[in-house]
Amino acid sequence: MLRTILAGMRARTARLVLSSVAIALGVAFVTGTLVLSDAMTASMNDGFAKTARNVDASVTLQTDGKPSSDKPETLSEDTLAAVRKAPGVAAADGRTGGSAPFLNSNGKAQSGSAIALESEPKLRPYDVVDGRFPQQDNEIALEKHAASNAKLTVGQQVTVLGKDDQKHSFTLVGTYQQGANTYGTELLLPQALRSLGQDGSAGYHEIVAMAAPGVSQQQLVDHIKTAVQGQKVKVITGADLTTERLKAVSSRAANFTTFLLAFAIIALVVASMVIYNTFTILIAQRTKELALLRCVGAGRGQVFGSVLAEALLMGLIASTIGLFGGLGVSALLQLGIGSLNDNGSDTPVTTPLSLSTVLAAFAVGTVVTVLAAVLPARKATKVAPIAALRTQTDSSEEVSRTGKVRMVLALLVAAVGGAAVALGLKQGDGGASSAVITSAGAMLLTLAVVMLGPLLVGPINRVLGAVPRALFGVPAKLAAANAGRNPKRTAATTAALLIGVTIVSLITVVATSAKDTVAKQLDQQFPADYWVTSALYDHKLPTSVGDKLAGVSALSKVAASTSVYAQIGTEDYREIATVPANSLGDLVRPTLTSGRLDKLGPGELALGQKTAETIGAHVGDTVPVAALGSNGKGTSAGPKQSFKVVAIFSGQSLGNALIAPESLAALDPQAKGYDNILLKVKPGVSLAEGRAAVDQATADSPIAKVESPSDSKDEINTQVNNVLAFIWAMIGLAVVIALVGIANTLSLSVLERTRESALLRALGLTRGQLRLMLVVESILMALMGAVLGLILGVGSGWLLTKSLSTAAMQVDLSVPVGQIGVLLVAAVIAAVLAAALPARRAARTSVVAGMAEA
Numbered sequence: 001m002l003r004t005i006l007a008g009m010r011a012r013t014a015r016l017v018l019s020s021v022a023i024a025l026g027v028a029f030v031t032g033t034l035v036l037s038d039a040m041t042a043s044m045n046d047g048f049a050k051t052a053r054n055v056d057a058s059v060t061l062q063t064d065g066k067p068s069s070d071k072p073e074t075l076s077e078d079t080l081a082a083v084r085k086a087p088g089v090a091a092a093d094g095r096t097g098g099s100a101p102f103l104n105s106n107g108k109a110q111s112g113s114a115i116a117l118e119s120e121p122k123l124r125p126y127d128v129v130d131g132r133f134p135q136q137d138n139e140i141a142l143e144k145h146a147a148s149n150a151k152l153t154v155g156q157q158v159t160v161l162g163k164d165d166q167k168h169s170f171t172l173v174g175t176y177q178q179g180a181n182t183y184g185t186e187l188l189l190p191q192a193l194r195s196l197g198q199d200g201s202a203g204y205h206e207i208v209a210m211a212a213p214g215v216s217q218q219q220l221v222d223h224i225k226t227a228v229q230g231q232k233v234k235v236i237t238g239a240d241l242t243t244e245r246l247k248a249v250s251s252r253a254a255n256f257t258t259f260l261l262a263f264a265i266i267a268l269v270v271a272s273m274v275i276y277n278t279f280t281i282l283i284a285q286r287t288k289e290l291a292l293l294r295c296v297g298a299g300r301g302q303v304f305g306s307v308l309a310e311a312l313l314m315g316l317i318a319s320t321i322g323l324f325g326g327l328g329v330s331a332l333l334q335l336g337i338g339s340l341n342d343n344g345s346d347t348p349v350t351t352p353l354s355l356s357t358v359l360a361a362f363a364v365g366t367v368v369t370v371l372a373a374v375l376p377a378r379k380a381t382k383v384a385p386i387a388a389l390r391t392q393t394d395s396s397e398e399v400s401r402t403g404k405v406r407m408v409l410a411l412l413v414a415a416v417g418g419a420a421v422a423l424g425l426k427q428g429d430g431g432a433s434s435a436v437i438t439s440a441g442a443m444l445l446t447l448a449v450v451m452l453g454p455l456l457v458g459p460i461n462r463v464l465g466a467v468p469r470a471l472f473g474v475p476a477k478l479a480a481a482n483a484g485r486n487p488k489r490t491a492a493t494t495a496a497l498l499i500g501v502t503i504v505s506l507i508t509v510v511a512t513s514a515k516d517t518v519a520k521q522l523d524q525q526f527p528a529d530y531w532v533t534s535a536l537y538d539h540k541l542p543t544s545v546g547d548k549l550a551g552v553s554a555l556s557k558v559a560a561s562t563s564v565y566a567q568i569g570t571e572d573y574r575e576i577a578t579v580p581a582n583s584l585g586d587l588v589r590p591t592l593t594s595g596r597l598d599k600l601g602p603g604e605l606a607l608g609q610k611t612a613e614t615i616g617a618h619v620g621d622t623v624p625v626a627a628l629g630s631n632g633k634g635t636s637a638g639p640k641q642s643f644k645v646v647a648i649f650s651g652q653s654l655g656n657a658l659i660a661p662e663s664l665a666a667l668d669p670q671a672k673g674y675d676n677i678l679l680k681v682k683p684g685v686s687l688a689e690g691r692a693a694v695d696q697a698t699a700d701s702p703i704a705k706v707e708s709p710s711d712s713k714d715e716i717n718t719q720v721n722n723v724l725a726f727i728w729a730m731i732g733l734a735v736v737i738a739l740v741g742i743a744n745t746l747s748l749s750v751l752e753r754t755r756e757s758a759l760l761r762a763l764g765l766t767r768g769q770l771r772l773m774l775v776v777e778s779i780l781m782a783l784m785g786a787v788l789g790l791i792l793g794v795g796s797g798w799l800l801t802k803s804l805s806t807a808a809m810q811v812d813l814s815v816p817v818g819q820i821g822v823l824l825v826a827a828v829i830a831a832v833l834a835a836a837l838p839a840r841r842a843a844r845t846s847v848v849a850g851m852a853e854a
Contacts, residue, residue, distance in 0.1 A: 019278040019744055022737045023318035024325060026271035027365040029264040029733055031326020034357045036333050037257040039350045048242045050178070054122045055238040056211040057220045059083060062232045074203025079228060083207050086227035088215035093118035094204030097184055100196055101536050101703070102142075103159040104150035109535050109702040112146065114160065115184035116193045123208055126187065130154055131174030137192040140170035146185040147175045160186065163197030165542060165703065260333075263730040266503065268364065270496040270734045272372040274741035277492040279311065279376035281748045290380050300381040307380050311373035312366055319365030323358060327351040336729075410451035417444025424803045438803035442796035446502055449792060453491030453498075457784065458484055464783050468776050475769045478760070479776035482749070483784075490781060493745040496738035497785030498792070501823065504731045505793025506800070508724060508819055513801045515720045516814040519713045525654060526709070528587045528678040529687060530694055535705040540673025545701050549677055554693040557680040559583030564668045565628045568607075568657055569615035575655040576625065577675070578664045579606075587678040590654055595619040595647030597658075602666075605643035606658040612648045621645045625657075627668035641667055650809060735830075742781050743834035746774060750838045757842050758851045767843040774839040775832055782831035786824055794820075 052058075061073055075094065084092045100114035117133055118124045124133075129144045131154040140158050142150070152158060152172055160168045176187065194202060211220040217237035225235050236244065283290070290303055298306075334349045420441030427434040449456070465480030483490055532549065534541050546560040563577035579588055581599050590597055593609055600606060605625070607617055617623050626640040643659065664671060681690035691706070698704035750757070757770060765773075794815055801811040 019275055020314055020318040020321070022271040022274040022740045022744070023315060023365055023369055024322040025733060025737050025740070026264070026268040026368070027319050027322025027361050028325035028329050029267045030261070030364050031323050031357060031361045032329025032333060033257060033260040033264050033326075034360060035326055035330035035351050035353060036260070037254075038352045038354055038357065039330065039334060040256070042350065042352060044246060048246050050127075051125045051245065052238045052242045053125055054210050055208045055241060056215075056217045057209040057224055057238060058236050058241040059207040059209070059224060059228065060205070060234050062234045074205060075207055075233070076203055079231060079233065080204060080207055082227045083209055083224055086209075086220075086223045088212050088220050088223045090210045090212040091120040091123060092207060092209040093120050093123050094190075095206040095208060096190070096193070096204045098193065098196065099538050100186055100188075100193075101161045101539065102150070102186065103161075103702050105152060105156075107702060109161060109539075110146075110150060111536050111538075112160075112185040114186040114188050114193050114196065116190040117141075117187045118208075119190075120210065123210060126176040126178045129175045129177055131172075133176070134170075134173055134187060134189050134192070137189050137195070138170055139173045139189075140192075141174040141176050141187040142172060143185045144175040144177055147172070158186075159702075160196065161539075161702070162195070165539065166197070168196060260730070263733070266499070266731065267734045267737055268368055270499060270737045270741075272368050273492065273496040273499075274737060274744060275311070275369055275372035276375065277489070277741060278744055278748070279307065279373045280379070280492065281489065281745065281752075283307070283376045283380045285748070285752050286380075291385055294385040304377050304381045307377035308370055308373055311369045311377070315366035315369030316362065318369065319362045322365055323361040326357075326361065327353065336726075406451055407455075410448045413444050413451065414448035417441045417448060420444060421799055425799070427803075434803045435800060438799050439796075442506075442792075442799050446499070446792050446796065449788065450491075450495045450498065453495055454487040456788070457487040457490045457494075460784050460788065461490075461780060464780055464787070468780070472772060472776060475765070475773040476776050479773045479780060482753075482773070482777050483780040489745065490784070493742055494781050494785035494788070496741050497735065497782060497827070498789040500731055500735040500738050501786050501789025501827070502793040502796065504728060504735070504823065505790050505820065506796045507727050507731075508816055509794050509797030509813070510800050510804075511720050511724055512816045512819075513797065513811055513814040514804075515716055517809070517811045518716055520812070521809070522709055522712060524591065525589050526587070526678065527589055528709075529681045529690060530679040530706060530708050532677040532679070532694070532698060533675070533705050533707065534703050536703050539703055540675060541677065541704060542673055542701065545698060545704050546674055546677050548697045548700075549679065549694065552693050552697050554682055554685045554690045555679050556682040557582055557586055557678075559587045559678045560674040561588075561676055561678070562661075562664065562671055562674050563655060564664065564671050566657075566667070567624075567626045567628060568611060569617065569623045569625075571611065571615055572628070574611060574657065576627075576657040576659060576664070576667075577655040578661040579658045580661055583678055586680055588654070590647075590649035590658070593648050593650050595645070597647040597649065600646070600658060600660040600663075602660060602663055603641075603643055604646045604660065604663070606647040606649055607645055608654070608656045609648055609650050611656040612645070617645050617648075619645055619648060625667060627671070738785065739782070739830045739834050742778060742831065743838065745781070746778055746835055746838040747841075750774065750842045754842075754845060755851060757845065758847045758849075761847045762851070771839040771843050774842060775835045778831040778835035778838075779828055782827045782834070783824075786827040790820055790823070 059075065059079070061075060074096065077094075080092065080094045083089060095116065095118070097113050097115040100112050101109045102112045104110055126133075128141075131141070134141055140160070142152060142158070147153070154172055154174060156172050158170050158172050160170060162168050170188070170192070178184065209220060209224060211217060215223075217239060221235050221237050228235070293303060293306075330351050331349050418441065420437055422441075424434050424436075424438030424441060427437070461480060461484040465476065465483070468476035469480060532541065532545065540562065541560075543560075546558065549555065550558045552558075559580040559582055561578050561580065561583070563575050565573055566576045568574045568576065579600055584597065584599060590606065595606070597606055605623065607623075612618070615623065622642050622644050624640050625643050641663075643663070649658075659667070679690070679694060681687060687708075691708070694706050698706060761767075761770065798813045801813050805811045
């Protein structure tokens, strides 16, 4: 039997190649993901090794995880002195840092954080790239990507913003690269860092020590614990430090790997469908061969085993190809991730190949292939020996009628899916559970459509085939007849493409709908012409910017708003913002669900709908409010005050609550600066003139960032489009595998229709018409999967947007016609390419040779 199997595979090499390609692509994706995970883990290990380089002991504060104030607790100079005096300590340094934005070459601020340079060179987790480290208080070194983004070079002056945005000038003496978990962008000497006046820079967040020769890490830890006895500190070895920090972030790599593996699984599912379809066709074509084996003594088990053995060998070969292809996939993924990172990547492309990855590749490839071949193999055992006495039948004689069992199961699946969708939509809370239930229901409905595929092929084929029949005549009529002659085969071939297109269109529709909904809310709630915000996430705009804008003659309205975090009722960490009286309606337009919001007086409060529902507040109720610290943590910064709820509004872009500016000043006297300043241009003044006046008024403020509604929309569009491009690329492999399946089916059909093609040629069909017939057949199959996938994807997207909608935010369906058109055109082009080789083979076969084919 083994010789028979090998001989059969040699004879059918061409028929198995495309199937092997499908499995190889799926295995390559899995292998590439696993290799990428290993590369990321190795990179993090190297990075943390640099962070803990020469560190034998680490001292940090022992906290309960609950901040007691806005200002972070730090280790004192006394603690550092005690560590340095401990026996066995060769050197010790304190590590500290703080927010320190700096100005780029254009004079605009960009976020940054400064780190105090360790006095002991061996304890520095940095490597010089260009120049040197600072040696004087007026010198600075920049992280190499930060320097590149700011277009600053060694020798230039760098302006750093300290407390209250005071400017401090330093000479750039070098650039450096750093280890993982080191997030600084600037290196300064400790005294220079303290001169910036930022909170936390007076103490240390960590003290690191290096052991003297002959002293182990554990011995050093014991000595330091004795030296700092009585203090609330945690002392661990350098090895434990690396392990602890790596554990804290290793889940990121694991989550990303899981995310990529989800796409790999989709690719493998599609590949398994291609394999199943291939073996089904091959078994149908080999009916006489299998019957002859039965006649010469082969049992059912041997026939079954021969098909599975063939699948196993094919899986092993495809897995080997996919394993090495996965190394290339990993390299491409690493390059892609590096290109998406604004700061670039210091890590070279590596492709570590572990034993576990090799075993996983072969396990996945062989198991998927063998499992996909089980049902066709079982069908092979039903071939009776008497079939050998019949004339070889064309595989189109397979039963095309969908069985009653399949139909009943499909209807049951559809019923369960419909019930799940109804349940998800009924919840109507816009939460994750509603979206998950609705998505599960949509998946089941898609599965039901796939199961009913053979019933749908006929009607869809007639509709799609009408245009080519009218354009291309006889070849197109023959193509449509061929595409519909075996509904089960056509449905199985197009199902793989249907799944890929459904997922792509679903994600695209949901993302586009969310993007357009946000843009719509932006227009509705903020009808301002421009707004000014801080370019730095941790710095508010100074009030001087608002004063300057108030004096701009081109503006009719200027409304400055600020916010603090507060405890509203029983809910902590809720953002409460001010709404100036002159801004309501013209600059800020909340969507009211109840109450009135023509103005907000002292002691009055407007609540966001979700917050109101959480605390159980209604219009007319009185709720206690206490401002928290500037970062929303710690103790109350002001006394509790009672506010009357006068309105409840929808949408999250306005924060959790709104109050008048004077109410915020009483609630939190420490609040200063502005979050944003909304602007309206005077009638008769063009938007361009207004923008020029605003730019001129804010030119002296390095942190002021002027934006228009279109700027914000462009930023949102860019972010969403980047995500969609990544997802399209990930799902693209599954679509490619599905198209390989179409090419494979077409190739096998050409082989089994050799005599038929020769007869058509003999009756007058030209080579060109024969090629056209096969190309149109390929296009029809691709369009069946693509069109049905688009219908299911858009429909599922509509259901998902409904489940994500709430009374506070209605997500409207947006269908990206352009992107869907691109998808259809791509499917047609790919179908033409898929038909190229089969059409070439069919056209090159001579009429005589074709008619002589058994």
